Amino acid sequence: MxxxxxxxxxxxxxxxxxxxxxxxxxxxxxxxxxxxxxxxxxxxxxxxNLELKNIKDKYIFITGCDTGFGNVLAKQLDKRGFHVIAACFTENGAEKLQTDCSTKLKTVRLNVTSQDHIQKAVEFVQAEVGDQGLWGLVNNAGRAIPIGPTEWLTVEDFTRVLDVNLVGLINVTLHFLPLVKKAKGRIVNVASVMGRISFAGGGYCVSKCGVESFSDSLRRDMQHFGIKVSIIEPGFFKTETTNLEFIEKNLQQLWERLTPETRDHYGSNYFNNYIKVQRFSMHSLCSTDLEKVTNCMDHALTAKYPRTRYSAGWDAKFFWIPISYTPSFLVDCLLRLLLPTPAYRLRKSKARNIIGV
Structure with missing residues (x-):
């Protein structure tokens, strides 16, 4: 090139x-x-800043294109002249995207947890790209909830997120790898700064840490075949994943199913303050400029020398990424200041103070 x-x-x-x-x-x-x-x-x-030529004849497959990063990226690459194949979870999402883009863009239904869906998507893409192969695979599909204190969750809560964010991503990658290998193309995996710093309990942070690790091993294994693998680490952005209404509703459900003993250990003040922390995160930290993320994806697909990792958002660059390099005890202290304290801990502290007096 x-x-x-x-x-x-x-x-x-x-x-x-x-x-x-x-x-x-x-x-x-x-x-x-x-x-x-x-x-x-x-x-x-x-x-x-060196870019590749002849990008207009290249094929890109993107998962999770109903809304958010995937939707914006599909439109962005379509305008640049790529052959975009956008995978959407819903029929409505696919139809809406199709009407917003050129006739060059194709859509396919995909649930990344369904083996049958993945196989059909591979067959569809194979028919589209032919012997040229697939230049870009962008693993963007994901979910966040349920999130919350670890003790509030069940193993099923974890697996629901892991099945989409990690296992689904791995499954899609393995199925599309032969097509990417044929084109000596690019794989772009969407992780998160939460893959470096576990800010909340639940499968989200666990899954994103897994995406980081999987991508690192994949990059080292596939470099021999001319394939480049990049990781996108967005900070907080306003998408369906960070929809505050869904998060609060889910936290309420988690709280209500706790045993009386566990609720007593945390206290209603803890629950209310935990909600406030989520509101602060979503309102004050979340950026509405999704192109900060999609521009990173674009660079990973079109640059002659793509980066291994891209951090997107001011909070990622100047807060989350820097503190991820500090000692764990400092991170623990900082997050302890941001998150509420359970009633059990407050009662014990109060009792010690009384005894001390």
């Missing part, structure tokens, strides 16, 4: 690099280090 680059921009950058090199040869060690750092950054920037 050849890259697209701007001659004028390249000339300007070369002039800057040449000037910096001259400065490095004559400057003190501190200035030399700074100059080398700037040169390294400029070289990385040039490399990162």
């Amino acid at each position: 050849e890259e697209i680059s701007s001659p004028n921009a390249s000339t300007k950058v070369e002039d800057v690099v040449e000037n910096i090199l001259q400065l490095v040869h004559t400057a003190p060690i501190q200035t030399s280090i700074l100059g080398i750092t700037i040169i390294f950054f400029l070289c990385w920037l040039i490399r990162d």
